[in-house]
Amino acid sequence: MNFRRRIPSLTALMTLEAVLRHRSFTAAAAELGVTQAAVSRQIATLEEELGLPMFVRKHRAIEPTAECLTLGTTLAQSFANIADTIEAVRSSQQNVVTIGATVAFSSFWLLPRLAEFRRENAGVQIRVVSQDARIDLDAGDIDIAIRYGRPPFADAKVVASQEDFVVPVCSPDYLHRRPSGNLSETDEFIETDVHDRSWLSWPQWAEETGRALRIRPHLRFNHYTEAIAAARAGQGIALGWRLLVQTFLDDGTLVALEVAEMPTEDRYYVLLPARTRRKPAAEHAANWLANALTR
Amino acid sequence: MNFRRRIPSLTALMTLEAVLRHRSFTAAAAELGVTQAAVSRQIATLEEELGLPMFVRKHRAIEPTAECLTLGTTLAQSFANIADTIEAVRSSQQNVVTIGATVAFSSFWLLPRLAEFRRENAGVQIRVVSQDARIDLDAGDIDIAIRYGRPPFADAKVVASQEDFVVPVCSPDYLHRRPSGNLSETDEFIETDVHDRSWLSWPQWAEETGRALRIRPHLRFNHYTEAIAAARAGQGIALGWRLLVQTFLDDGTLVALEVAEMPTEDRYYVLLPARTRRKPAAEHAANWLANALTR
DNA sequence: TCCCTCGCATTACATAAAGTTATGGATTGC
DNA sequence: GCAATCCATAACTTTATGTAATGCGAGGGA
Numbered sequence: 216m217n218f219r220r221r222i223p224s225l226t227a228l229m230t231l232e233a234v235l236r237h238r239s240f241t242a243a244a245a246e247l248g249v250t251q252a253a254v255s256r257q258i259a260t261l262e263e264e265l266g267l268p269m270f271v272r273k274h275r276a277i278e279p280t281a282e283c284l285t286l287g288t289t290l291a292q293s294f295a296n297i298a299d300t301i302e303a304v305r306s307s308q309q310n311v312v313t314i315g316a317t318v319a320f321s322s323f324w325l326l327p328r329l330a331e332f333r334r335e336n337a338g339v340q341i342r343v344v345s346q347d348a349r350i351d352l353d354a355g356d357i358d359i360a361i362r363y364g365r366p367p368f369a370d371a372k373v374v375a376s377q378e379d380f381v382v383p384v385c386s387p388d389y390l391h392r393r394p395s396g397n398l399s400e401t402d403e404f405i406e407t408d409v410h411d412r413s414w415l416s417w418p419q420w421a422e423e424t425g426r427a428l429r430i431r432p433h434l435r436f437n438h439y440t441e442a443i444a445a446a447r448a449g450q451g452i453a454l455g456w457r458l459l460v461q462t463f464l465d466d467g468t469l470v471a472l473e474v475a476e477m478p479t480e481d482r483y484y485v486l487l488p489a490r491t492r493r494k495p496a497a498e499h500a501a502n503w504l505a506n507a508l509t510r
Numbered sequence: 511m512n513f514r515r516r517i518p519s520l521t522a523l524m525t526l527e528a529v530l531r532h533r534s535f536t537a538a539a540a541e542l543g544v545t546q547a548a549v550s551r552q553i554a555t556l557e558e559e560l561g562l563p564m565f566v567r568k569h570r571a572i573e574p575t576a577e578c579l580t581l582g583t584t585l586a587q588s589f590a591n592i593a594d595t596i597e598a599v600r601s602s603q604q605n606v607v608t609i610g611a612t613v614a615f616s617s618f619w620l621l622p623r624l625a626e627f628r629r630e631n632a633g634v635q636i637r638v639v640s641q642d643a644r645i646d647l648d649a650g651d652i653d654i655a656i657r658y659g660r661p662p663f664a665d666a667k668v669v670a671s672q673e674d675f676v677v678p679v680c681s682p683d684y685l686h687r688r689p690s691g692n693l694s695e696t697d698e699f700i701e702t703d704v705h706d707r708s709w710l711s712w713p714q715w716a717e718e719t720g721r722a723l724r725i726r727p728h729l730r731f732n733h734y735t736e737a738i739a740a741a742r743a744g745q746g747i748a749l750g751w752r753l754l755v756q757t758f759l760d761d762g763t764l765v766a767l768e769v770a771e772m773p774t775e776d777r778y779y780v781l782l783p784a785r786t787r788r789k790p791a792a793e794h795a796a797n798w799l800a801n802a803l804t805r
Numbered sequence: 806t807c808c809c810t811c812g813c814a815t816t817a818c819a820t821a822a823a824g825t826t827a828t829g830g831a832t833t834g835c
Numbered sequence: 836g837c838a839a840t841c842c843a844t845a846a847c848t849t850t851a852t853g854t855a856a857t858g859c860g861a862g863g864g865a
Contacts, residue, residue, distance in 0.1 A: 216531065216586075218524055219542050221593040225520035226852070228592065229513055236511065241812060247514050253853045255814055265596070266789070267603055268651050274861040275812050280651075282599045289595035291511075293588035297523065298516040300584035301560070304577045308562055356563050494561070521823070535842060548824045550843060555822095569832040570841050 227261040228290055230254055231269060235279055235287040312500045313342040315350035316361040319439040320483070323459040325361070328507055336503065339496050347409070347438070352488040358497035359504065360486040371486035375505030377458065379483065380476035381415055384455035384469045386447050398428060398472065403451035406432035407442040415479065420454055424477055443469075458483065458508075483508060522556040523585055525549055526564060530574055530582035607795045608637045610645035611656040614734040615778070618754040620656070623802055631798065634791050642704070642733070647783040653792035654799065655781040666781035670800030672753065674778065675771035676710055679750035679764045681742055693723060693767065698746035701727035702737040710774070715749055719772055738764075753778065753803075778803060 222228070233243035234254060244254045262269050269283040279287065316325055321343055329341060344350070350360040352370040360371065383398065393402060404417050415423075417430040434451055436442045443460060446453035447468045455469065457476060463469040485505045487493055517523070528538035529549060539549045557564050564578040574582065611620055616638055624636060639645070645655040647665040655666065678693065688697060699712050710718075712725040729746055731737045738755060741748035742763045750764065752771060758764035780800045782788055 216528075216590075217541055218527065218589040218593055222524075222589065222596060224851080225524070229517075229520070232513065233511075239812080246512055249852085250854055251813070252815080252855080255812095256852080259814080265600060267599065271651075272813065275810090277813080282603065286595055286599050289591050293591050294513040294517065295511075296584050296588050298513055300581055301517060304562065304581050305560060308577070519822080536840090544823085545825055546842070547826080547844080550841095551823080554843080567842065570839095572842080 223261060223264045224257070227257040227264075228286075229294065230257040231261060231283070232287055232290040232294060234258060234270070234277070235283060236291070238277060238279075240277065309494055310338055310496050311340045311342055312358045312494065312497045313344055313356060314359045314361065314500070314504075315344045315346070315352075315357040317347050317363065317439075318345045319347075319443075319456075319459055320361055320363070321345035322440050323443070323462065327462060331507075332500070332503060336500070339500060341500070352486060353490055357488070358494060359501045360484075361504070361508075362484050362486055364481050364484070366484070368484070368486060368489075370489055371484070372489050374485040374487055374501045375509055376482045376484045377508045379459075379479045379481075380457040381420065381479055382455050382457060382476040383420075383452050383472040384446060384460055384464070385452040385472060386449040386468065387470055388449040389446075389451065390470055390472070392449075398426070398452070400429055400431075403434070404430050404432040405434045405436070405442045405445050405451040405453040407439045407453075408435055408437050409439070415454060417454065420477070518556060518559040519552070522552040522559070523581075524589065525552040526556060526578070527582055527585040527589060529553060529565070529572070530578060531586070533572060533574075535572065604789055605633055605791050606635045606637055607653045607789065607792045608639055608651060609654045609656065609795070609799075610639045610641070610647075610652040612642050612658065612734075613640045614738075614751075614754055615656055615658070616640035617735050618738070618757065622757055626802075627795070627798060631795070634795060636795070647781060648785055652783070653789060654796045655779075656799070656803075657779050657781055659776050659779070661779070663779070663781060663784075665784055666779075667784050669780040669782055669796045670804055671777045671779045672803045674754075674774045674776075675752040676715065676774055677750050677752060677771040678715075678747050678767040679741060679755055679759070680747045680767060681744040681763065682765055683744040684741075684746065685765055685767070687744075693721070693747070695724055695726075698729070699725050699727040700729045700731070700737045700740050700746040700748040702734045702748070703730055703732050704734070710749060712749065715772070 230243065230247065233246055234240055237243045237246065240254045240258070241251045244251045247254065258269060267282050268280050270277040270279055314325065322345070325343065332341065344357060350357055350362060352360050362368070366373065406417055417432055421428045421430055434445055436445065442453045443463070445451065447463060452472060455471065456479070460469055464471060485501055485508060487498065487501050525538065525542065528541055529535055532538045532541065535549045535553070536546045539546045542549065553564060562577050563575050565572040565574055609620065617640070620638065627636065639652060645652055645657060647655050657663070661668065701712055712727055716723045716725055729740055731740065737748045738758070740746065742758060747767060750766065751774070755764055759766060780796050780803060782793065782796050
């Protein structure tokens with residue numbers, strides 16, 4: 216193979232193709248956005264490299280040699296194929312918007328709203344990448360990230376942010392079974408093990424709300440979705456991030472155990488990549504998400 | 511069209527094709543003759559330009575994305591077409607040797623010897639460009655020039671040179687019809703109008719040979735081939751460049767009117783281009799011509 | 806016949822693109 | 836735990852490409 220060794224300067228070849236099509240150095244220069252001198256230089260260099268004239272210079276005119284016609288035909292076809300493929304690859308991705316979020320956010324907030332998004336944006340495909348590890352916006356494969364945390368985010372441009380509140384939640388059944396009144400150490404607590412600074416565990420909640428409770432969770436999960444599923448199944452009390460569990464509070468599968476909700480220090484952010492090319496469709500979707508998140 | 515606007519860096523695309531084929535930045539770098547860092551840079555730049563990842567980076571391995579596979583297929587095909595065409599254009603010309611000479615030299619000396627050349631060099635095609643205007647070796651379309659004149663030749667490398675002699679010649683029929691003895695003003699002279707310093711006209715010949723003859727040509731031609739044809743047709747006396755008219759002297763269609771031949775100051779030179787690429791076949795042919803000319 | 810125009814050629818210089826060296830990070834196997 | 840391997844990155848260097856200025860020559864028009 217080794218095309219690098221077999222092919223002269225591709226810049227010169229692209230110049231040749233343009234000159235041949237225009238039958239003019241000056242006109243080709245205009246299309247290429249360079250000076251006539253640059254074109255003259257590239258053609259001369261190519262002729263020297265090939266050891267063959269490409270054009271017969273006449274007064275105010277050039278005539279391509281037979282070799283130039285042969286080569287130019289191949290070049291035109293090849294460059295067209297390359298350009299077409301590049302455009303196809305680009306456009307095939309233009310209307311696919313990849314959204315990255317945590318598993319919990321994806322499950323509880325994003326997926327229930329995708330139907331509405333799709334109704335309002337018929338031409339856009341959504342791809343969801345859910346992972347609890349941090350979404351890397353610099354890699355270029357994620358168009359929008361929804362991140363829970365605190366700025367600054369070096370890899371991101373912030374479109375919108377939304378605070379949240381934390382409140383203990385449980386199922387109506389569990390509420391009925393437990394003694395009425397404040398939370399106590401006899402309650403059954405469900406904990407999510409997340410090793411992230413922005414996460415709130417039961418002991419931290421107790422401390423930050425000034426409770427003299429020694430909470431020992433009897434169920435522990437590594438995904439928040441599982442913790443909430445357990446709570447809805449009546450197996451105890453979980454900490455509820457209001458934005459995430461709102462649908463369950465609305466449909467009655469969960470109830471809040473207290474009226475006062477503790478505001479979180481961290482917020483949800485709708486983020487676009489700071490450093491990679493952004494698709495128009497992604498910017499549009501980000502705006503839609505921002506509106507939905509903040510209303 | 512405007513491929514320059516539609517296509518990103520062709521260097522990067524060529525790098526992509528190599529990386530994809532090798533499935534390795536490091537191996538591609540070796541083939542391309544650059545460092546791994548250069549390859550890493552080119553791929554990163556291309557990914558940013560396209561707004562799409564081309565490779566998923568794994569440990570000690572990379573995996574091409576679907577887009578990379580699509581694009582790489584087109585690139586491999588296109589670069590192969592370009593490379594093949596370039597090689598075809600180059601090789602189709604490697605064994606075509608273009609010889610430039612004056613019309614007279616071409617007609618009288620070169621053409622009669624081409625059959626012999628072809629017999630000894632079956633694989634070489636000869637193309638003859640005959641013109642009385644000076645042959646431009648810098649243009650790159652002439653492989654060998656045979657020039658009559660004096661050095662230095664800035665555009666040429668001298669392979670061989672051969673002096674010549676000038677002698678008045680006429681047909682046997684004209685010789686029979688004229689009075690015997692020296693040339694006189696009653697003879698009919700055939701002149702060639704060539705406005706070139708190296709050319710010898712009848713008055714110059716008379717002066718340089720010390721003849722007290724006032725020669726008024728009764729026939730004038732602008733091509734020497736015509737002057738010689740007229741002489742052979744019995745229409746008078748022309749100046750004969752021995753090398754050119756030797757075949758006619760040999761076959762008896764022309765006779766020399768004097769025994770003494772005047773040496774010319776100018777010589778025939780077999781010349782190769784000084785500044786453009788020389789084909790091996792052209793150098794070989796030049797050596798053959800040099801031998802033929804000087805023997 | 807002379808002058809002007811037009812379009813390619815060339816040169817010295819500038820800069821953008823490409824490449825290098827040195828170093829870092831991360832994973833895997835021994 | 837350490838070494839090897841392979842991609843990433845940054846500061847610096849080199850090369851390829853482009854520019855501005857100028858020249859040349861042929862052809863057309865006055």
